[in-house]
Amino acid sequence: MDLISRLAVRTVSYKSGRFLFLTNEDGANICFMLSGAARVFRMTEGGDEVTIAVRSCQSTPILLSACIKGVGIELLEDSVLCFKATDDYIKASSDDIELRQYTIAQFMEFFECCHQRIEDLVLRSVEERVARQLVLLAERPSELQSKSSATVRITQGQLASLVAASRPSVNIALRKLQQRGILTTTSGFIKIASIDKLRNMSAVSL
Amino acid sequence: MDLISRLAVRTVSYKSGRFLFLTNEDGANICFMLSGAARVFRMTEGGDEVTIAVRSCQSTPILLSACIKGVGIELLEDSVLCFKATDDYIKASSDDIELRQYTIAQFMEFFECCHQRIEDLVLRSVEERVARQLVLLAERPSELQSKSSATVRITQGQLASLVAASRPSVNIALRKLQQRGILTTTSGFIKIASIDKLRNMSAVSL
Numbered sequence: 001m002d003l004i005s006r007l008a009v010r011t012v013s014y015k016s017g018r019f020l021f022l023t024n025e026d027g028a029n030i031c032f033m034l035s036g037a038a039r040v041f042r043m044t045e046g047g048d049e050v051t052i053a054v055r056s057c058q059s060t061p062i063l064l065s066a067c068i069k070g071v072g073i074e075l076l077e078d079s080v081l082c083f084k085a086t087d088d089y090i091k092a093s094s095d096d097i098e099l100r101q102y103t104i105a106q107f108m109e110f111f112e113c114c115h116q117r118i119e120d121l122v123l124r125s126v127e128e129r130v131a132r133q134l135v136l137l138a139e140r141p142s143e144l145q146s147k148s149s150a151t152v153r154i155t156q157g158q159l160a161s162l163v164a165a166s167r168p169s170v171n172i173a174l175r176k177l178q179q180r181g182i183l184t185t186t187s188g189f190i191k192i193a194s195i196d197k198l199r200n201m202s203a204v205s206l
Numbered sequence: 207m208d209l210i211s212r213l214a215v216r217t218v219s220y221k222s223g224r225f226l227f228l229t230n231e232d233g234a235n236i237c238f239m240l241s242g243a244a245r246v247f248r249m250t251e252g253g254d255e256v257t258i259a260v261r262s263c264q265s266t267p268i269l270l271s272a273c274i275k276g277v278g279i280e281l282l283e284d285s286v287l288c289f290k291a292t293d294d295y296i297k298a299s300s301d302d303i304e305l306r307q308y309t310i311a312q313f314m315e316f317f318e319c320c321h322q323r324i325e326d327l328v329l330r331s332v333e334e335r336v337a338r339q340l341v342l343l344a345e346r347p348s349e350l351q352s353k354s355s356a357t358v359r360i361t362q363g364q365l366a367s368l369v370a371a372s373r374p375s376v377n378i379a380l381r382k383l384q385q386r387g388i389l390t391t392t393s394g395f396i397k398i399a400s401i402d403k404l405r406n407m408s409a410v411s412l
Contacts (some may be wrong), residue, residue, distance in 0.1 A: 042321050050325045066314055071321075090306045100296045100306070107313045108272055114320035115248050115258055115277075121327040122256045122370040164328040 003032060003061045006099055007092055009082040014075050021072045022065055029083045033057055033064040036079020037140055039162065043070045051161050053113040054133070056140040063106035121164060124202075127173040129163035132202035134183070138195055152190045159190075177201065207308050209238060209267045213298055215288040220281050227278045228271055235289045239263055239270040242285020243346055245368065249276045257367050259319040260339070262346040269312035327370060330408075333379040335369035338408035340389070344401055358396045365396075383407070 004011060011034055014020070022031060037056035041049050054076070055064060064081065065071050084092070093099045120129055138150035154162075160170040174190070177183050182198055184191045192198055210217060217240055220226070228237060243262035247255050260282070261270060270287065271277050290298070299305045326335055344356035360368075366376040380396070383389050388404055390397045398404055 042325065044325060044329065046329075048325075048329055050321075050328050052321055052324055066310075066317065086310060090303060090310060093306060094303065097296060097300065100299060104272070104292060104296060110317070111272065111320065112275075114317065114324065115256075118258055118320065118323055118327065119248065119250060119254075119256045121324065123250065123252075123254055164324075 001061075001098055001102055003099075003102070004034075004082065006096060007082070007084050007089065009084050011080050011082045013078070013080050016075055016077050016079075018075045019072060020075075020081075030066045030086055030089050031064045031073070032061045032082050032084075034061045034080040034082065035059070036081075037076040038064060038079060039074045039076055039158075040065055041072050041074065041161075043072060045070075049161065051117075051164060053110070053117055054136065054162055055113065063103075063110050126163060126165040126169045127176060128202050129165065130159065130170060130173040131177065131198050133159065133162050134190060134192060135195060135199050135202055138192055138198075148195055150192045150195060152192065153188060154190060155188055156185075207266075207304055209305075209308070210240075210288065212302060212305055213288070213290050213295065215290050217286050217288045219284070219286050222281055222283050222285075224281045225278060226281075226287075236272045236292055236295050237270045237279070238267045238288050238290075240267045240286040240288065241265070242287075243282040244270060244285060245280045245282055245364075246271055247278050247280065247367075249278060251276075255367070257323075257370060259316070259323055260342065260368055261319065269309075269316050332369065332371040332375045333382060334408050335371065336365065336376060336379040337383065337404050339365065339368050340396060340398060341401060341405050341408055344398055344404075354401055356398045356401060358398065359394060360396060361394055362391075 014036075022029060033055065035058060037054070039054050040052045042052055043049055049072075052071070055062060056077070061082075065073060066086070093103060120132065124132065134152060137152045137154065138147075156167055156170055156174065159174075160167045163170065165173075174183070174185055177198070178185060180197075182192070182194055182201065184193070220242075228235060239261065241264060243260070245260050246258045248258055249255055255278075258277070261268060262283070267288075271279060272292070299309060326338065330338065340358060343358045343360065344353075362373055362376055362380065365380075366373045369376065371379075380389070380391055383404070384391060386403075388398070388400055388407065390399070
């Protein structure tokens with residue numbers, strides 16, 4: 001589906017590491033990602049930052065975020081996004097049943113991400129969450145598929161934010177995984193020797 | 207907005223305590239709640255049950271769940287629901303801009319619930335989650351407003367599921383709150399002496 005021509009929007013390219021805060025005054029934008037990877041987070045009233053989801057895509061545009069108060073995005077890769085005011089989006093979908101089907105499907109997919117995040121926090125230990133997150137990062141669409149090893153560019157601080165744990169507990173988890181020969185860490189990078197073993201560690205089929 | 211006439215659906219009444227599993231074969235229903243209260247949960251492949259949200263409403267219909275694999279509902283009160291196949295829903299919204307606006311607004315509201323759940327799990331202790339959940343239950347729309355005390359009908363097992371903690375740790379949290387004179391527990395009920403004190407305990411503005 002050619003979202004760009006349907007929505008008549010301009011795409012915007014952003015560099016990896018860029019933060020975008022999506023709370024404009026009216027808070028009424030829907031944001032799509034056309035390529036890249038991002039962490040979607042939320043700032044609490046108390047100033048805490050909570051990661052909601054990590055999302056990536058290669059060719060099919062995905063719903064990255066909608067007009068929810070306090071939501072922000074940190075780009076984990078060079079990315080291409082587009083924005084549309086919610087009211088204009090609703091108007092654009094007036095005569096376009098495909099766009100409406102796409103919208104519902106995208107909302108469902110984002111719910112699925114939120115549900116998985118909740119499942120993760122309720123059921124998995126920090127070590128299992130670290131393992132799962134690394135598998136997801138190593139296997140995201142923008143990476144090459146079907147490989148047995150991978151190098152993931154991420155700091156322990158970023159990883160702690162992605163798995164909702166403290167940096168020290170992420171460090172302990174990584175050291176345990178390193179002792180088992182599953183990965184090695186260097187500054188800013190994690191080299192995964194066996195994605196399969198890491199997948200087994202994450203305690204679920206991914 | 208008169209959702210029922212717009213969607214041309216029949217409403218269905220359910221008794222408190224009823225479980226509904228929303229994974230029909232095609233998994234393609236959108237479910238709205240017209241009155242009552244429900245716990246939305248998800249069954250994992252491993253057979254664990256994870257609560258996603260607790261939702262209630264009095265007069266304005268809310269989106270309770272959409273066609274996501276493995277989602278179920280436990281009704282916490284006598285409730286009135288209606289269902290619509292997703293494809294039919296999309297067709298119904300063809301010439302109805304108000305319905306499309308309502309849909310987007312409802313999706314946003316449900317995302318907000320999921321986000322709050324994630325925030326809860328990441329930032330709050332079991333005791334804070336118990337306090338917050340009890341305030342939410344005492345103040346849901348179907349209860350009388352603006353009161354200082356309340357009796358909430360809930361078992362410790364249900365409460366454990368709502369706050370994603372073990373029964374023993376919920377029991378410990380409740381005993382601490384009881385020692386401070388904030389509430390008393392009897393079989394199947396929790397009597398809250400001071401909702402204000404409980405709100406302070408939950409560590410956030412609600």
